[in-house]
Amino acid sequence: MAESGPLYLGFDLxxxxxxxxxxxxxLKHKHEAKVDFDADLGEKYGIEKGVLTNPSEGEIYAPVGMWLEAVDLVLSRLREDGLDFSRVKGVSGAGMQHGTVFWSQQAENLLSSLDAKKSLVEQLEPSAHKDERKGAFSHPDSPNWQDSSTQKQCDKFDAELGSPETLADVTGSGAHHRFSGPQIMRFKAKYPEHYKETSRISLVSSFLASVFLGKFAPIDISDVTGMNLWHIKEGKWNEKLLALVAGGEDGVAELKHKLGHVPEDGGASFGHISKYFSQRYGFAQDCNVIPMTGDNPATILALPLQASDAMVSLGTSTTFLMSTPQYKPDPAYHFMNHPTTAGLYMFMLCYKNGGLAREHVRDAINGNKTDRSWDKFNEIALSTPPMDQKSSSDPMRMGLYFPRPEIVPNVRAGQWRYEYDSSSNKLNQTSAEQSVDADARGIVESQMLSLRLRSANLVSGHEVNGEKLPPQPRRVYLVGGGSANPAIARIIGDVLGGAEGIYKLDIGGNACALGGAYKAVWGCERRGKQTFEQLVEERWDEDAFVKRVADGYRPGVFEKYGEALKGFAAMEKEIVKSTSEGATTTGGVFMKNEHGQGAKN
Ligand SMILES: Nc1ncnc2c1ncn2[C@@H]1O[C@H](COP(=O)(O)OP(=O)(O)O)[C@@H](O)[C@H]1O
Ligand SMILES: O=C(CO)[C@@H](O)[C@H](O)COP(=O)(O)O
Known part of the structure; x- marks a missing residue:
């Protein structure tokens, strides 16, 4: 018998x-499809790893037309996978954070009158088809989160409210290159005519929601906190920061109009799906468009995350995410509104040097041949003792591994190695040129020590079998490509602990798109004031959805890494200081110190 019952669609752009x-x-996974920008559309749009670059200005951006083409393509692939679109009752999802899309004056007319026989890109971005007709965008490109062209604007943001600390207190973050406020400010200065012609500025998430809605969708309550423009505690735009972007108070009303109203409820439907999608793909006409959010906020929705649980996303970048009722902002990390639950926040650390840096070490260990296997890396990582300390009289060995300029801490690209004697608290820099074998464990330890250092204030003690454990996460959940690696999972448990252990999401798809799909379920099926957490917990199938992949807290080992933490913090300080003294130009971007007036990645 054919299956019936509602289905929900979650995207990850x-x-x-x-x-x-x-x-x-x-919450059971039924279908999935993807479009890989390089493989499917790379030649046409000239992109590499999804983006175009202008290194002389530190610019990284993506053509919006390519995303529109991907929307039609992914839906046709879902159809090929057997999806019955008439059962889809809700659509939500996520977009990479911070990116902006600039809509033209005729955009809403075009969005609401799409012809189902033609593609989205033909009708909304004709320039992608080399047609000179005016399209729905005042500029064809969207700045990417890896962009670092906004140093000047970041300096002004950090100064505007008095200090980076105050900016972080108000908006949840100090100024960062990729954040939308500094990006819009630069866009306005570089393209004044395009800015004037812009009727609406969307984030990547609200851009995608607008396409499905057939009119402008508001910016989401969580994603808005990745802009450096939203006063988190007051729940409204910060007028001073808007004036900074707009070039004076006179421009504030116009900018506010371009940004639109931000609704508080992350679950309230924006309305029914545009008829383009019901006619072209057969979506039910009453399918709801539920607010789409940022990729990181959506990722924390893939699990019924409890306070003191942590998620480590081991993708291209490494991100560390926690859902917490505490609001303790600092310019070194990010606090954002929780995407579904008022009174909760998302704590986030975001590193550019994640998977790529680990791959560098893996390739060096494999002799940089064509072997891309993790076997040797894993074997060496597990046979190396914690902190490469063969006996307790040996110093601990540690380092930083940054093939790219890093966000946390804010330093230029480079590699540094140190020895640390915890009994005398002595730190010595050693040669960067040494055997790469110790780096297999070393790079994972280094990445995890950085997470432990910065999340220490947010974790608490736990009682397991009557025994009181030191402050650490209750569970650590791994997601992203690297979560498949058992050796990495084991070392993460050693360094971060985890009173109940290390877990991995065991459902198909990816955490972010799943979180988006769950958000659609919640938006459409919640009863009264039922929270997202209550709904997911009620339907959660622990045995089917997650798998315990490694031990967490190991007595003695966790404490040893606690000792290492002091040396690690001192090492970072020394590297930040030495790199800011000899300020270096990396990729056309002037890099300086962590909290001062230097670059914020
Ligand atoms: N077995 C593995 N061990 C370690 N890393 C892995 C493994 N499999 C994939 N990865 C890493 O996962 C990363 C890609 O993760 P993914 O979540 O797909 O990326 P994205 O963040 O772009 O969506 C790559 O850096 C790759 O090296
Ligand atoms: O900038 C951030 C978070 O602040 C990044 O986490 C991007 O949001 C990453 O996007 P993808 O890795 O999904 O492309």
């Missing part, structure tokens, strides 16, 4: 891919 995942009301 990220740097390199558009993924679509279908779940049912019980």
């Amino acid at each position: 990220s740097t390199q891919q558009l993924k679509g995942v279908i779940v049912d009301s019980q």
Whole structure:
């Protein structure tokens, strides 16, 4: 008998891919499809790893037309996968954070009168088809989160409210190159005519929601906190920061109009799907468009995350995410509104040097041949003792591994190695040129020590079998490509702990698109004031959805890494200081110190 019952669609529009995942009301994964920008559309749009670059100005951006083409393509792939679109009752999802899309004056007319026989890109971005007709965008490109062209604007943002600390207190973050406020400010200065012609500025998430809605969709309550423009505690735009972007108070009303109203409820439907999608693909006419959010906020929705649980996303970048009722902002990290639950926040650390840096070490260990296997890396990582300390009288060995300029801490690209004697608290820099074998464990330890250092204030003690454990996450959940690696999971447990252990999401698809699909379920099926957490917990199938992949807290080992933390913090300080003294130009961007007036990646 054919299956019936509602289905929900979640998207993840990220740097390199558009993924679509279908779940049912019980959160069970049913279908998925993806478009890989390089493989499917790379030649046509001239992109590499999903983006175009202008290194002389530190610019990284993506053509919006390519994303539109990907939307039609991913839906046709879902159809090929057997999806019955008439059962889809809700659409939500995520977009990579911070990116902006600039709509033209005729955009809403075009969005609401799409012809189902033609593609989205033909009608909304004719320039992508070399047609000179005016399209729906005042500029064809969207700045990417890896862009670092906004140093001047970041300096002004950090100064505007008095200090980076105050900016972080108000908006949840100090100024960062990729954040939308500094990006819009630069766009206005570089393209004044395009800015004037802009009727609406969307984030990547609200851009995608607008396409499905057939009119402008508001910016989401969580994603808005990745802009450096939203006063988190007051729940409204910060007028001073808007004036900074607009070039004076006179421009504030116009900018506010371009940004639009931000609704508080992350679950309230924006309305029914545009008829383009019901006519072309057969979506139910009453399918709801639920607010789409940022990729990181959507990722925390893939699990019924409890306070003191942590998620480590081991993708291209490494991100560390926690859902917490505490609001303790600092310019070194980010606090954002929780995407579904008022009174909760998302704590986030974001590193550019994640998977790529680990791959560098893997390739060096494999002799830089064509072997891309992780076997040798894993074997060496597990046979190396914690901190490469063969006996307790040996110093601990540690380092920083940054093939790209890093966000946390804010330093230029480079590699540094140190020895640390915890009994005398002595730190010595050693040669960067040494055997790469110790780096297999070393790079994972280094990345995890950085997470432990910065999340220490947010974790608490736990009692397991009557025994009181030191402050650490209750569970650590791994997501992203690197979560497949058992050796990495084991070392993460050693360094970060985890009172109940290390877990991995065991459902198909990816966490971010799944979180988006769950958000659609919640938006459409919640009863009264039922929170997202209550709904997901009620339908959660622990045995089917997650898998315990490694031990967490190991007595003695966790404490040893606690000792290493002091040396690690001192090492970072020394590197930040030495790199800011000899300020270096990396990729056309002037890099300086962590909290001062230097670059914020
Ligand atoms: N077995 C593995 N061990 C370690 N890293 C892995 C493994 N499999 C994939 N990866 C890493 O996962 C990363 C890609 O993760 P993914 O979540 O797909 O990326 P994105 O963030 O772009 O969506 C790559 O850096 C790759 O090296
Ligand atoms: O900038 C941030 C978070 O602040 C990044 O996490 C981007 O949001 C990453 O996007 P993808 O890796 O999904 O492309």
